[in-house]
Each structure stands twice: as C-alpha cells, then as structure tokens.
Amino acid sequence: MTHSPIDRAALRTPPGMARRIRGLSDRTIAWIFVAPTIFLLLAVNIFPLIWTIRLSFTNFRVNRPNNAVEWVGLENYRRILSDPDVWNTMQATAHFLIWTIVLQVLIGFTLAYLINKKFRGNDLWTTIIVFPMMLSPAVVGNFWTFLYQPQIGLFNYVVSFFTGIDPASFSMIGDVHLAPWAIVIADTWMWTPFVMLICLAGLRSIPDSIYEAAECDRASKWRQFWTITLPMALPFLMLAVLFRGIENFKMFDLVVQLTGGGPGNLTTLTSIDLKREAFEKWRTGYSSAYAVILFVSVFGLASIYVKALNKVKER
Amino acid sequence: MSFSVTEPSQRTKWFAGILVIGYAIITLVPLLWIIATGFKSPTDSIAYPPVVVFEPTLEGYVNLFTDRTRATEQMLEEAGPPTTWYEEIARERGTVITGQSRFGQRFMNSVIIGFGSTALCMILGTAAAYAFSRFRVPLKDDLLFFILSTRMMPPIAVAIPIFLMFRNLGLNDTHLGMILLYTAVNLSLSVWLLKGFIDEIPVEYEEAALIDGYTRFQAFYKVVLPQAATGIASTAIFCLIFAWNEYAFAVLLTSGTAQTAPPFIPTIIGTSGKDWPAVAAGATIFLVPVMVFTILLRKHLLRGITFGAVRK
Numbered sequence: 001m002t003h004s005p006i007d008r009a010a011l012r013t014p015p016g017m018a019r020r021i022r023g024l025s026d027r028t029i030a031w032i033f034v035a036p037t038i039f040l041l042l043a044v045n046i047f048p049l050i051w052t053i054r055l056s057f058t059n060f061r062v063n064r065p066n067n068a069v070e071w072v073g074l075e076n077y078r079r080i081l082s083d084p085d086v087w088n089t090m091q092a093t094a095h096f097l098i099w100t101i102v103l104q105v106l107i108g109f110t111l112a113y114l115i116n117k118k119f120r121g122n123d124l125w126t127t128i129i130v131f132p133m134m135l136s137p138a139v140v141g142n143f144w145t146f147l148y149q150p151q152i153g154l155f156n157y158v159v160s161f162f163t164g165i166d167p168a169s170f171s172m173i174g175d176v177h178l179a180p181w182a183i184v185i186a187d188t189w190m191w192t193p194f195v196m197l198i199c200l201a202g203l204r205s206i207p208d209s210i211y212e213a214a215e216c217d218r219a220s221k222w223r224q225f226w227t228i229t230l231p232m233a234l235p236f237l238m239l240a241v242l243f244r245g246i247e248n249f250k251m252f253d254l255v256v257q258l259t260g261g262g263p264g265n266l267t268t269l270t271s272i273d274l275k276r277e278a279f280e281k282w283r284t285g286y287s288s289a290y291a292v293i294l295f296v297s298v299f300g301l302a303s304i305y306v307k308a309l310n311k312v313k314e315r
Numbered sequence: 316m317s318f319s320v321t322e323p324s325q326r327t328k329w330f331a332g333i334l335v336i337g338y339a340i341i342t343l344v345p346l347l348w349i350i351a352t353g354f355k356s357p358t359d360s361i362a363y364p365p366v367v368v369f370e371p372t373l374e375g376y377v378n379l380f381t382d383r384t385r386a387t388e389q390m391l392e393e394a395g396p397p398t399t400w401y402e403e404i405a406r407e408r409g410t411v412i413t414g415q416s417r418f419g420q421r422f423m424n425s426v427i428i429g430f431g432s433t434a435l436c437m438i439l440g441t442a443a444a445y446a447f448s449r450f451r452v453p454l455k456d457d458l459l460f461f462i463l464s465t466r467m468m469p470p471i472a473v474a475i476p477i478f479l480m481f482r483n484l485g486l487n488d489t490h491l492g493m494i495l496l497y498t499a500v501n502l503s504l505s506v507w508l509l510k511g512f513i514d515e516i517p518v519e520y521e522e523a524a525l526i527d528g529y530t531r532f533q534a535f536y537k538v539v540l541p542q543a544a545t546g547i548a549s550t551a552i553f554c555l556i557f558a559w560n561e562y563a564f565a566v567l568l569t570s571g572t573a574q575t576a577p578p579f580i581p582t583i584i585g586t587s588g589k590d591w592p593a594v595a596a597g598a599t600i601f602l603v604p605v606m607v608f609t610i611l612l613r614k615h616l617l618r619g620i621t622f623g624a625v626r627k
Binding site: 120 | 321336361446469496500567577580
C-alpha cells in the first residue's frame, strides 16, 4: 500500500474538496516539521563533531589564539595512544565499567525477579527504588563525599557498626585501594533501578502459558528459570547493559564530584581526563584527538554489541 | 481466588516482598540523610556517632539563602534587635545577615533554562515526530538513527567546539545559549519517544477529520495533539528532568549569570570548612521536585529511560 492516508482520503472525496483538504502539500508540511530539528542537531552536534575532527590534526590551543596553528597530521593520535597515563585512565574506566555493570545486573535482575512475584504493594516499592536514578548525579555525588567521610560519615559508621572496624581508620575516597570501589558503590546505588526496570519489563513480557506448559511437563522451578525465564529476559538484560555501558563510558558528573579523579589519578575516568586536557591545560588540538578516539570507541563497541543483541533477539 | 500454576505461593510473595522492601529502605537512607542533614545544626551534622534524633533547625536553609558576616559589637548596635526569624537564627551564631546569597538566582537559572529548553524541545520534537510518524520522509530511518546517535557522544567531547562556537557567537554563559544546547541534547529523546506515542494513535481519526474538511494543520493540532497529550506531558517531564540534572555542559559553559544549580550547590562553603547543612538544604530543594515528577511519571518511566525501545 503506497498511498498515504491523506491520498486515500483525497481519492475518496470529490476533486474540488480534495484540493481544499490538501492545503499545503504533505511534502511541504513534512519538511516544515522536520527541518528545524535537523537544523538544530546539525548545528549543535554534527558541526562541532566535524570541527573536533579538524582540530584534532592541529596543535591549536584556545588560550593562545595568537600562536600560529600548525597542521600536525596524526601526531596527536600517536601521542595519546603511546601515553601510559591515557592507558591508566582507560584501565580505571574499564574497572569502573565492568564492576558497575556486573553489580547492577546482578542486583537489578534479582530485584526485578522478586518484584515480579507480584506481592502486595509492589508498584509503590518499585517507584521508591527508582528515586536515586532520577536525581542529579552531581548534587548526589557531592553529598556522597559527606557519607564517605572518615569518622563522621554515615557509610563509615554503618560499616564499622557491622564489622567493628574503626570508622576513622579508613577513608573511602582518600585510600588508593578503596577509591575505585567508592565510585562503583555510589554508581551502583544510583543506577541499579535502571537495570531493574528494564529487566522487569522483560520478565513481564513472558507469557504465563509457557510456564503452564512447563508445569505440565513437570519441569522443576530451577529448570524453568534457566530454560524459560533467563533466555526470554536476555534481550532486555542486554539492552540494559548497552545503555549502562554507553552511559558509564561517558561518566563524568557523579565521579568528578565524588573523588575529583583522585587520589592521584586512580579514579580519573576518560571523560575527567579529557576535561583536564581540554579545559585546564587547554591543549585543544590534543584533546580533540582524544575526543575523537573516545567517540569512535563508543560507537564501534556499541555497533558490535547491537549486532550481538539482534542475534539474540532473532533466536 | 482462582487456582493458577503460575501464581506464586503466599510464602514466596512474603519472602520476595520482605527482600524488596529491605532493599528499598536501604536505598532510601542516603536520600533521607540529605533531607535530615538540611535540618541539622552544624554540630549535629558532624556528630559522632551520627545522630538520628535531633532538634530540627532552619539554620541550614538560612545559611543557604543568605550571606552573613561575623558581627562586631558596633554592627550589632547599629542593626538593633533582630526583626525576623531568620535574622534571629543568624544572630544566635554571632553573625549578621548582609544580603542574599547567590543560590536563589542559580535556582531561578535552573528553572528558566529547564522550562525554556523543555518548551522549545516539545514544539520542535512534536512536529518532527508527527512528520516521521505520518509522512514518507526521505531517508527516514537514517535520520532517526542519526538523531539517536547524537546521544552517544560524551558531552565533554563535543564541549570543546561548542565552547569555541558559543564564544564566537557571544552565547557563553547566557540563558539563550544553554536553552538552545539543552534543546538540542533533548531532541533525540523527545523525537523518539513522541514518535512512539503518535504511532499509537489510529490514523483513522485524522482521515475522518480530513474528510470533514480540516486541513492537515488543523487535523494535527485539533485531533492528534489532544490524543497525544499524555505522551507529550511525560516526554516533557523527562526533558525537564534531564535539563534540570545536567552538569557537564553547565560547569564548562556557564560560570555566573546563567550558571544552574548543579554546578553551584557543591561549591557552597561555610565560614569554617564545608557547611553541610546548607549543602543538604540546597540539595533537598533541588531534588524534591524531581521525586514528585518521578511519582507522576511512574507509568511511563520505562519508555522514557530506554528511548521508547521498551514499551511494556
């Protein structure tokens, strides 16, 4: 069927009236409606991206506008990829990414599974659990530094209450061993509900009839979980991982407020490092190349992942 | 109650309920702690062990909204006895209020930029979503994917050229600049969500309207818009929450006149060290509206956070 609704409507009415119905042609209206959006996105997204790529081949520095801008070719890229500090931030990002995803998937899926048991008042409690992820990460991250204070912080107090460790003896954001975990804990607290919500949708999409059939076949609950629940919820789970992966690869606000990248460079995730290069050291050309590398990695990893996701969905 | 093999047993329900409620309470503790700290005195806020029962005071809120200075004898004489309750609170600490702090203005910036960008985003987004939903737009799928992919870029990565561009256009640290920027960032979400909502409205309604002699525009705003009202409202709340919470662009592109609350709240400091009750008071005022919105949104949450990929 190639006729659009308006064509069909027009065909069914007398010619004189048809012209009046049309007024502006659909084509014109479509353009009027879409153009402003596309224009704004080009101006604020695509134009800057092209500019970034251009800058990445130069030695331009924003704070020295009078210096001659030289074309340096791939020099910036070579320096970034051979810089051990950059690889350290990549490692910090990987640690953060992997552990937040593992914890959030485990806790989020468990919660969704339990909520799906449809106990009384589950809607209310779901809404309450969702609160943290809707809040401003910067404001909440800033407050977590208070919770993590040695001695007076609530987090340290609770830990010492249950383990007997002196609450003044450890500092979650000052200690080199604990700081990478401090950001994982805060992020998990904040974003587990996100994974939970998506998993819940996945679990609710499984029709009861499949479980009924399994009951008839005398499949154990354990078996039902591994052969029905998990495989059918898997595409949703993978979608949640995709969203969390992209978001945490870009992570800036929560962590920068929580640890500021310290102690040393231990929790300096790539976005924080990029911000320092671009807006504190003002190495514009260098940081543009850095930005391009990040963007290509996110885009590349996401595309590979989406392919895998589609394969799982087809099964 | 009808018997069903798939209905969980009462015992399972109890067990599941207790675990979920337990998690919910633990997850609420940091939020309740923020709210409670806002009403504590500075001494209570850093007491060890942490105090749960305390005498509430509005000192944090007074400190949040005012600038104060340590009072000398002479100043106290000149000022006379305190006339308002907030001056009284300041006097008890041996300070006098010298004026308003910048928090009120930063909060208003958040309101202006949040609502401004949401309104603009909804106007542009609804139009584009309608066109994508109803018309044959050339390269439709590519355009839709392009719109989505703009969200994958780390904000810091695009911030460099946007910073340069804004500087050349004189948009750095202006409300207009931030409104345009947040509109662009939110457009991807709003177009995708709204397209989903409009797709669900049967085309027959418009066809009927067109046959009755409505023009396309009339059919759009008299038939489609009212039908899509709930969808538009929930999309708007998502855009508002995003603009409200955004930090990375705000901290890089604003510093004074157009600075929003998220970069400002962490910078609040007291006379001796960090004034946590004031920070908590600011956070409370800033976070509570979002919690209210979350309750309003609960039916559409899933759709919003997955760009309409999961619809329940």
